[in-house]
Amino acid sequence: MMNTALCIAFPALVLLAFFMGRSRALRLRQSALEQNQRPHSTPAYYGLWVALWGIIPAGLVSILWFLGAKFCPGLLADVSSVVAACVAIVSGLLCAAVAWYRMKPATRARNFIERFLNLLFMACAAVAIVTTVGIVLSVLFESIRFFKVIPVYEFLFGLKWSPQVAIRPDQIGSSGAFGSVPVIAGTILISAIAMAVAAPLGLMSAIYLSEYASSRMRAVAKPCLEILAGIPTVVYGFFAALAVAPVVRDIGTALGLEVSSESALAAGLVMGIMIIPLVSSLSDDVISAVPQAMRDGAYALGATKSETIRNVVIPAALPGIVGGMLLAVSRAVGETMIVVMAAGMAANLTFNPLRAVTTVTVQIVTLLTGDQEFDSPKTLAAFALGLLLFLLTLVMNVIALRIVRKYREEYE
Amino acid sequence: MTETAIEKVKRGLPGRYRAERRFRLMGMGALAVSGLFLLVLFSSIISNGWSAFYQTVIKLNVFIDPVRMDVGNLGSADYQGLIKASLRRDFPQVRSRRDKKRLYAIVSTGAAFQLRDMVMKDPSLIGKSVDLWVPADDDVDMYLKGSYHGKNRYGRLKPVQVMAIKRLKEEGRLRERFNTTFFTAGDSREPELAGIRGAVTGSFYTLLVTLLLSFPVGVAAAVYLEEFATPGRWSDLIEVNINNLAAVPSIVFGLLGLSIFLNFFHLPRSSPLVGGLVLTLMTLPTIIIASRAALKTVPPSIREAALGVGASRMQTVFHHVLPLALPGMLTGTIIGMAQALGETAPLLMIGMVAFVADIPHSITDPSAVLPVQIYLWADSPERAFVEKTSAAIMVLLAFLMAMNGTAVYFRKKFEHKW
Numbered sequence: 001m002m003n004t005a006l007c008i009a010f011p012a013l014v015l016l017a018f019f020m021g022r023s024r025a026l027r028l029r030q031s032a033l034e035q036n037q038r039p040h041s042t043p044a045y046y047g048l049w050v051a052l053w054g055i056i057p058a059g060l061v062s063i064l065w066f067l068g069a070k071f072c073p074g075l076l077a078d079v080s081s082v083v084a085a086c087v088a089i090v091s092g093l094l095c096a097a098v099a100w101y102r103m104k105p106a107t108r109a110r111n112f113i114e115r116f117l118n119l120l121f122m123a124c125a126a127v128a129i130v131t132t133v134g135i136v137l138s139v140l141f142e143s144i145r146f147f148k149v150i151p152v153y154e155f156l157f158g159l160k161w162s163p164q165v166a167i168r169p170d171q172i173g174s175s176g177a178f179g180s181v182p183v184i185a186g187t188i189l190i191s192a193i194a195m196a197v198a199a200p201l202g203l204m205s206a207i208y209l210s211e212y213a214s215s216r217m218r219a220v221a222k223p224c225l226e227i228l229a230g231i232p233t234v235v236y237g238f239f240a241a242l243a244v245a246p247v248v249r250d251i252g253t254a255l256g257l258e259v260s261s262e263s264a265l266a267a268g269l270v271m272g273i274m275i276i277p278l279v280s281s282l283s284d285d286v287i288s289a290v291p292q293a294m295r296d297g298a299y300a301l302g303a304t305k306s307e308t309i310r311n312v313v314i315p316a317a318l319p320g321i322v323g324g325m326l327l328a329v330s331r332a333v334g335e336t337m338i339v340v341m342a343a344g345m346a347a348n349l350t351f352n353p354l355r356a357v358t359t360v361t362v363q364i365v366t367l368l369t370g371d372q373e374f375d376s377p378k379t380l381a382a383f384a385l386g387l388l389l390f391l392l393t394l395v396m397n398v399i400a401l402r403i404v405r406k407y408r409e410e411y412e
Numbered sequence: 413m414t415e416t417a418i419e420k421v422k423r424g425l426p427g428r429y430r431a432e433r434r435f436r437l438m439g440m441g442a443l444a445v446s447g448l449f450l451l452v453l454f455s456s457i458i459s460n461g462w463s464a465f466y467q468t469v470i471k472l473n474v475f476i477d478p479v480r481m482d483v484g485n486l487g488s489a490d491y492q493g494l495i496k497a498s499l500r501r502d503f504p505q506v507r508s509r510r511d512k513k514r515l516y517a518i519v520s521t522g523a524a525f526q527l528r529d530m531v532m533k534d535p536s537l538i539g540k541s542v543d544l545w546v547p548a549d550d551d552v553d554m555y556l557k558g559s560y561h562g563k564n565r566y567g568r569l570k571p572v573q574v575m576a577i578k579r580l581k582e583e584g585r586l587r588e589r590f591n592t593t594f595f596t597a598g599d600s601r602e603p604e605l606a607g608i609r610g611a612v613t614g615s616f617y618t619l620l621v622t623l624l625l626s627f628p629v630g631v632a633a634a635v636y637l638e639e640f641a642t643p644g645r646w647s648d649l650i651e652v653n654i655n656n657l658a659a660v661p662s663i664v665f666g667l668l669g670l671s672i673f674l675n676f677f678h679l680p681r682s683s684p685l686v687g688g689l690v691l692t693l694m695t696l697p698t699i700i701i702a703s704r705a706a707l708k709t710v711p712p713s714i715r716e717a718a719l720g721v722g723a724s725r726m727q728t729v730f731h732h733v734l735p736l737a738l739p740g741m742l743t744g745t746i747i748g749m750a751q752a753l754g755e756t757a758p759l760l761m762i763g764m765v766a767f768v769a770d771i772p773h774s775i776t777d778p779s780a781v782l783p784v785q786i787y788l789w790a791d792s793p794e795r796a797f798v799e800k801t802s803a804a805i806m807v808l809l810a811f812l813m814a815m816n817g818t819a820v821y822f823r824k825k826f827e828h829k830w
Contacts, residue, residue, distance in 0.1 A: 114725075129650060205439070232756070307432075334663065
């Protein structure tokens with residue numbers, strides 16, 4: 001009830017300030033024109049100026065109140081939020097009234113507004129930095145709490161992942177092992193299978209599309225790849241669990257091999273197909289950037305098209321292609337839904353693609369959507385895994401950028 | 413006599429031409445694999461899902477016994493008992509207690525609620541016999557749609573149930589009807605009563621919050637970086653951060669949302685508000701990068717002309733540059749929204765994994781979104797949920813194609829050649 005009243009009152013007061021400022025500015029403009037002077041800005045700017053002089057103090061008071069309540073709870077504990085809102089509104093109205101009274105034709109309203117907007121835009125751009133800082137801090141704090149219970153070397157080098165924590169002292173099965181090596185090995189295995197599928201298929205698709213394909217085929221194939229890229233990963237995961245995993249298992253049993261129904265092969269295959277558009281579009285951009293003069297030189301020497309591509313174009317585009325592959329690996333490592341639905345939860349330390357393995361992202365999801373309380377090492381382990389994942393993908397992205405920048409040849 | 417050079421070259425040519433043809437075929441094959449996978453994926457989803465759009469219904473003739481009704485408290489009468497009585501009357505040959513229980517099970521548990529709504533809307537029906545079409549139980553539905561093959565032809569159905577179904581079919585009291593429940597009902601544990609309305613409403617609210625937050629902030633950030641930022645360490649840092657954020661795995665954003673929005677700010681769990689905030693942070697890099705590209709296409713002559721007639725820099729941007737770059741920005745935003753619609757992992761982290769049966773009415777109500785609903789249904793063991801999941805996927809893909817198609821259409825229509 002109070003919330004809706006505030007939601008209506010606040011914009012109404014802002015509009016009131018605007019129109020009052022504007023009408024006063026119109027009157028001042030009239031009297032200034034009679035004396036052959038002109039006001040500095042148009043009346044609408046003066047209206048906005050008065051409104052801003054109302055909004056900014058009200059906003060500052062609200063933020064200060066909120067911060068005060070968060071960090072020194074004792075001070076304002078008994079004062080309800082209604083009083084806070086009233087204080088903010090009253091301070092805004094006071095400042096707006098003062099500004100309205102002191103308005104003159106010489107007041108540089110437009111400059112004030114433009115400086116304010118500039119700061120606002122800069123703050124919006126800084127949201128990116130705030131987000132990164134927020135990610136690092138949030139994951140770091142919880143991970144530090146985790147590492148107080150489980151030592152870092154056991155987490156990084158332990159060979160057994162079994163995140164059970166005892167609720168009662170005599171509970172059976174309460175042995176907690178938080179060694180992340182099997183989980184990381186599972187991630188590496190599935191990503192390797194995915195790259196084994198995506199790298200050749202994506203690169204050959206890119207080569208064919210940029211070198212051989214007619215514009216009609218390109219008009220058909222590119223949207224196809226964009227559709228593949230736009231399908232949500234939960235659909236890929238459902239398809240992997242429903243259609244691909246049984247087929248893989250049936251083929252395996254027909255060949256006499258023992259295949260788990262949640263094999264790494266099924267998840268890796270589907271993930272590879274998901275990454276193909278990424279590899280293809282990145283490689284396509286780089287291959288198209290190779291200047292035609294190099295290709296023409298090779299043709300002039302009598303090379304066939306495939307020989308040109310193999311010996312001239314690809315080596316010239318190689319840094320970009322490698323950078324693209326690294327970005328694709330980082331995408332594969334961070335992928336969640338396909339592996340949650342198609343890969344298993346058993347942390348086996350194996351490189352056999354026919355067995356079930358688990359990945360870092362699956363463990364994060366399992367640990368945080370279970371029913372353990374938030375402080376136990378079991379759930380905090382998820383944040384430690386998240387930190388690991390974030391650092392891993394960050395390092396891979398930085399390396400990819402470095403490689404592209406360092407080895408890229410400038411042709412112009 | 414030694415070969416001349418030209419003869420050596422001519423000798424090697426057929427092999428080289430063969431290698432050329434092989435290479436070309438490999439390229440076409442790679443493209444064909446992608447196309448084939450797309451075909452297999454779509455045909456698999458559609459073949460699994462199209463049967464969810466129709467549903468088996470059974471016509472019952474129920475006598476609303478006034479003895480069982482308490483007029484003052486119509487809501488809590490034993491409607492299930494009335495339905496059971498109707499079934500017993502139709503099949504008097506069913507004797508044993510176990511067989512009777514199986515007989516009752518061919519009708520969905522939602523039938524009792526349907527009857528209750530009917531009586532509460534029109535209490536004059538008490539004492540009369542009414543005909544109503546009720547949904548059949550999902551085991552019956554699956555059997556009639558031919559989901560079971562081979563030895564297990566009847567699935568979980570017992571002989572008495574198969575007999576009853578055959579009788580009802582002969583009497584014309586069993587038929588297939590378009591499944592409106594799928595679009596009007598929220599989630600349910602019973603597959604025949606489950607629908608996507610709650611998930612679609614939740615997705616709508618979440619995307620609304622995301623759009624309202626990410627579009628202004630993204631455009632403002634792009635304008636700042638493109639028009640007002642002085643090249644230096646500060647803007648370099650912002651650019652590096654934006655590029656990094658575009659490549660961070662989505663689940664890390666979920667962890668951010670969990671620890672800051674839920675644990676620090678105590679916002680309501682599993683609400684579209686928190687989901688929208690997390691998705692805003694995820695789509696901001698996309699919108700910023702697309703908006704910057706759109707701003708770059710506006711030629712400098714426009715800016716210089718505006719400055720030349722006396723506009724300030726802010727006025728140049730707002731009155732001249734921004735309107736010209738707006739179509740490109742909108743295209744980028746639509747694509748960003750389409751990506752946000754398909755996101756699941758970060759929303760799982762902020763608690764949308766719970767079973768939410770009600771339709772959300774505001775951005776602070778707990779809700780599910782369509783991809784999360786698909787994930788939850790994919791985990792269910794009942795066979796009927798396979799077709800429901802596939803049908804929900806079809807709805808999601810339809811929305812995504814509509815959004816991407818709109819973006820492509822806008823891009824083509826407003827493409828301005830300077």
